[in-house]
Structures are given as C-alpha cells and as structure tokens.
Amino acid sequence: MNKKSFFTQQVLIWYSDHQRNLPWRSTRDPYTIWLSEIILQQTRVAQGLPYFMRFIKKFPSVYDLAKASEKKVLKEWEGLGYYTRARNLHRCAKRVVSKYNGRFPDTYNELITLPGIGSYTAAAIASISFNECVPVVDGNVNRVLCRVFGIHDEIQSSTGKKRIYALAEKLIDCRQPAAFNQAIMEFGALHCTPKAPRCSDCTLAKICVANKEQLQEWLPVKKKKAPVRKRFFTYFMIKDGRRWAMQQRKGNDIWKGLYEPYLIETKQQKTVSELIKKDTFLKVLNPDPNVKPSPVYHHLLSHQKLTIRFVELAIKRKPGKDFKMPGIIKFYSKSALESLPKAIIVHRFIKEHVAT
DNA sequence: TACACGTGGTG
DNA sequence: TCACCAAGTGT
Numbered sequence: 001m002n003k004k005s006f007f008t009q010q011v012l013i014w015y016s017d018h019q020r021n022l023p024w025r026s027t028r029d030p031y032t033i034w035l036s037e038i039i040l041q042q043t044r045v046a047q048g049l050p051y052f053m054r055f056i057k058k059f060p061s062v063y064d065l066a067k068a069s070e071k072k073v074l075k076e077w078e079g080l081g082y083y084t085r086a087r088n089l090h091r092c093a094k095r096v097v098s099k100y101n102g103r104f105p106d107t108y109n110e111l112i113t114l115p116g117i118g119s120y121t122a123a124a125i126a127s128i129s130f131n132e133c134v135p136v137v138d139g140n141v142n143r144v145l146c147r148v149f150g151i152h153d154e155i156q157s158s159t160g161k162k163r164i165y166a167l168a169e170k171l172i173d174c175r176q177p178a179a180f181n182q183a184i185m186e187f188g189a190l191h192c193t194p195k196a197p198r199c200s201d202c203t204l205a206k207i208c209v210a211n212k213e214q215l216q217e218w219l220p221v222k223k224k225k226a227p228v229r230k231r232f233f234t235y236f237m238i239k240d241g242r243r244w245a246m247q248q249r250k251g252n253d254i255w256k257g258l259y260e261p262y263l264i265e266t267k268q269q270k271t272v273s274e275l276i277k278k279d280t281f282l283k284v285l286n287p288d289p290n291v292k293p294s295p296v297y298h299h300l301l302s303h304q305k306l307t308i309r310f311v312e313l314a315i316k317r318k319p320g321k322d323f324k325m326p327g328i329i330k331f332y333s334k335s336a337l338e339s340l341p342k343a344i345i346v347h348r349f350i351k352e353h354v355a356t
Numbered sequence: 357t358a359c360a361c362g363t364g365g366t367g
Numbered sequence: 368t369c370a371c372c373a374a375g376t377g378t
Contacts, residue, residue, distance in 0.1 A: 040374040047364065047373080081362025084377075118376045138374050158357080185374055194372060195367065225371085226359075252378090254361070300369095301362055344363070 003207050007148060008173050008180065010203045015183030018190060020045070023052065028178075030104035030129040031062045037121045038089050042082060045189075051080050062102055065093035074257055074341035081344075083257055088116030106130040127177040135168035136181045137161075140188025145171075146220035147192060150209030155220045226303065232269050233308045234293065235261040235346070236282065237354075240315040243331035244354065246340060250328075254301060259340040261310070262329060272311055281326055287313050294353075299345045310349050 001009075019025070022045065024036035035055055039048040058076055059065040065073070070090050077086035092114045096104055104125065105111055112122035119137070126132035135141075142155045145164050153160030173180045191198050199211045210216045238245035238261065246259045262282075264275050272293050276282045293309040300306075332340065334354065342350065 037374065042361090042373055042375055043363085044365075044373050079363075081364090082375090084361065085375090088376080116376070120375055124374070136374075139372080140374070156358085182374090189374080222371095223358095252360085256361090299362095300364095301360095303360060304362095 004171055006207060007204065008171050011183045011187055012173065012176070012179060014187055014191065014203060015179065019182070019186050020190075022049075023056075025182075028129045030106075030125055032056070033125050033129045034092075034104060034117075034121070035089075037124045038085055038116055039080070041085060041121070043080065048080070051077070062093050062096050062104075065090065066097040070257070071341060075339060078258075078341050078347060079344045083255060083341075085116060087257055091115040092117065104129070106132075108132055108134045124181065127181045131177060133172060133174035133177045135165065135172045135177075136185065137165055137168055138185060140185040140192075141168060142220050143194065144184055144188045144192045147197075147210035147216060148204055148208045150213070150215070151219070152221055154223055156223055160221075228300075228302075229304045231304055231306050232266045233306055234264045234266070234270075234272065234275055235308065235310045235349075236264070237261045237310055237312045237350075238285070238315060238329075239313065240331055243333055244337050245325065245329045246332055246337065247326075247328045247330070254304065255343045257341070258343050258346075260342065260346050262326075269307065272309075282313075285313065286316055294349070297345055297349070306345075308345060310353070312353070 022036075024032050027033070036048075036052055039052050039055070055065075055076060059068060068090070070087060073090045074083065074086050077083060077089075080086075095114055096102060105114075106126070107130070108122045108126040111117050111125050112119060117125070123134040123136045126134050127136065142164060145151060145167055146155065149167060151160070151163060151167075153163055155161065155164065168184075171180075171184075191202065192204075197216050199205050199208070199216065202208070202211070205211045210219050236245075245262055247262065248259050249255045249257065264279060264282075266275070272291060273289055276287060276289075291311055291313060293311045295309075297308045298305065299308055337350065337354065
C-alpha cells in the first residue's frame with residue numbers, strides 16, 4: 001500500500017476509535033453544520049460549545065435567525081470575539097431565506113458566495129452535509145499534512161497553500177468525504193497537537209517525516225506575527241439620572257457593531273483632568289474635577305494591547321438647553337443597558353459597577 | 357498579499 | 368510571564 005492510501009486508511013480508523021461525541025456530529029442538517037462551523041472558526045470546541053447550544057435553542061432554524069435583529073444576534077455572540085462572524089452569520093441567514101427559500105445551497109461553489117463562508121467553511125458544509133468530495137484545509141489539516149509529508153513551505157504562502165490543498169485532494173476518500181474531513185481535523189485537534197504531539201502512540205509514526213527527523217516542533221512553518229499595537233482607552237460612564245450614555249462602534253476597528261460608553265482614545269496614558277480639559281463635549285458637562293478613574297484593565301487582543309480605564313460621570317446640566325449630546329450617543333435604562341451587546345471587558349465592568 | 361479581527365487556554 | 372494557538376474570512 002502506498003503512503004497516501006495508508007494515511008487515509010489510518011486516519012479514518014483512528015477517527016472511528018477516538019472521535020468526540022459532539023452535538024453537531026449527530027446530524028447532517030446544513031443549518032446545524034453551518035452554525036457549528038462559523039462558531040468554531042478560530043475557536044476551541046470547549047469555548048464555542050456553550051454558544052452553539054444557546055444559538056440552537058434561541059434560533060432553532062435559519063428562519064428564526066434571519067428574522068432576529070442584528071443586535072439580538074450580537075448579544076448572543078457576546079464574549080466569543082471576531083464579531084464580524086456574528087454579523088455575517090446574520091447576513092447569511094437572511095440571504096439563505098431570501099435567495100434560497102430557506103434551504104442552504106448544496107454545492108461548494110454556491111456556498112462560498114455566502115457571507116462569512118470562505119473556502120474552509122464551504123468545503124466543510126459541502127462535504128459533511130451534502131457528501132461533496134472537497135477537502136477541508138484548516139489549522140489542523142495544515143499541521144498534520146506538513147508534519148506527516150514533510151512540507152517545509154510557509155503555510156500562509158501561495159505555494160504552501162496550493163501544495164497542501166493539492167495533497168489533501170489526493171488524500172480524501174471520495175466514498176466518505178464527511179468522515180475523512182472530520183477525521184483529519186479531529187486527529188490534529190486531539191493527537192497531532194501543536195505542542196507535545198503523541199508520536200509514541202501514533203499509527204502514522206512510521207510514515208511521518210516529522211517523527212522520523214524530529215521536526216514536530218518546526219512544522220508547520222509559519223511566518224512570525226507583527227508586534228502588537230498599544231492603545232489607551234478611557235471610557236466615561238456618563239449617567240443622567242438613572243440612565244447611561246452609550247454609543248455603537250462603527251468603522252473599521254475592533255468591536256464593530258458593539259456598544260460602549262463615551263470613549264477617548266490616546267496614544268499614551270493621560271490624566272483624566274487633561275482629557276476632560278481637551279474634550280469639548282466633556283468640558284461642557286462640567287464634571288467634578290476630582291473624578292477618579294477605575295484602576296486600569298489590560299486587555300489583550302491578537303494584534304493589540306489595550307489599557308482601559310473607566311470614569312463614572314454624573315451629568316449636572318441637562319442636555320437640550322445649553323448643549324447637545326453627540327449624535328451617536330443614546331441613553332439607556334439599566335435593563336436596556338444590559339441587553340446591549342458589548343465587548344467582554346466593557347460588559348464585565350458594567351456588570352460589576354452599574355447598580356440602579 | 358498581508359494584515360486586521362477577540363477571547364481564553366496552554367506550556 | 369507571554370508567545371502561541373484555536374474547525375478562517377474579508378479586504
């Protein structure tokens with residue numbers, strides 16, 4: 001038996017013996033598969049699982065998801081990160097209902113045209129739900145194939161991606177594409193792990209280049225990441241009576257679509273009185289000059305390090321007569337405030353510090 | 357093509 | 368501690 005056939009056979013055997021029992025494994029329903037795949041993009045099963053359960057319960061069908069508001073969908077997504085996924089999830093549901101009468105298209109080529117569905121997710125849905133023989137290439141597949149077949153190209157590079165995809169196309173068992181695709185991913189997730197792969201207990205060890213040459217630590221080859229950008233956020237929790245000012249984030253930046261208090265961002269840490277003095281809007285509010293900020297929170301994103309403080313500010317002068325609130329700011333009661341989708345760090349602060 | 361996009365777990 | 372990672376996509 002040649003090396004490729006052996007690989008395919010062993011991965012499928014390994015999967016039948018070791019696969020986890022996960023809720024989306026007991027169905028081929030494309031809505032369920034699609035939802036699980038979107039949630040699991042760049043996300044561990046343990047982290048995504050509770051979100052999947054809540055989404056299925058709250059939005060049992062693509063119609064339920066399509067008719068919900070974007071705010072509701074974002075709220076359900078709160079804390080999972082990569083919020084564009086949630087907005088595209090919602091757009092995709094609406095598209096499936098409006099353009100496909102509520103039935104997901106059943107081919108890779110049509111699936112990939114939908115928002116939030118790229119090459120990986122299109123292949124996953126096409127193979128798992130519709131038995132189309134297209135290989136998935138995710139982080140697990142990259143790792144497993146680069147190690148076993150000794151691929152030294154950078155996996156982000158054009159040649160690396162082509163080489164890995166071409167290899168996956170040769171390996172996939174077209175009699176059972178759903179099983180093969182899930183098998184190779186599960187094998188990467190549980191056995192051929194990034195750190196400390198279980199080579200001593202691996203049926204592929206005898207054909208694995210990385211095992212033979214002790215290259216597990218070096219494969220797959222990845223390019224180094226850029227250093228993280230540092231940003232300083234000061235949030236002003238503006239309170240007018242029993243209502244709080246919030247605004248929605250727009251533009252091309254983190255947390256797009258989520259809500260937050262009035263924000264002043266600086267390139268370095270400044271004192272609160274400095275910020276107030278310079279800010280035309282806050283100056284008009286005539287705040288207590290001795291307001292003290294919360295201790296700083298450090299929040300790490302993949303490419304940014306945020307230093308965040310919160311300042312609680314009660315409005316002394318009513319807006320309307322002498323001044324107006326900036327257009328994007330609106331006031332929310334306690335319960336309305338809590339129902340807004342927020343970044344996790346903002347959510348936590350508000351939950352802990354906002355009483356009635 | 358390279359980079360931006362979240363959060364939490366891991367060694 | 369902190370760099371790296373986790374079922375990628377959009378621009």
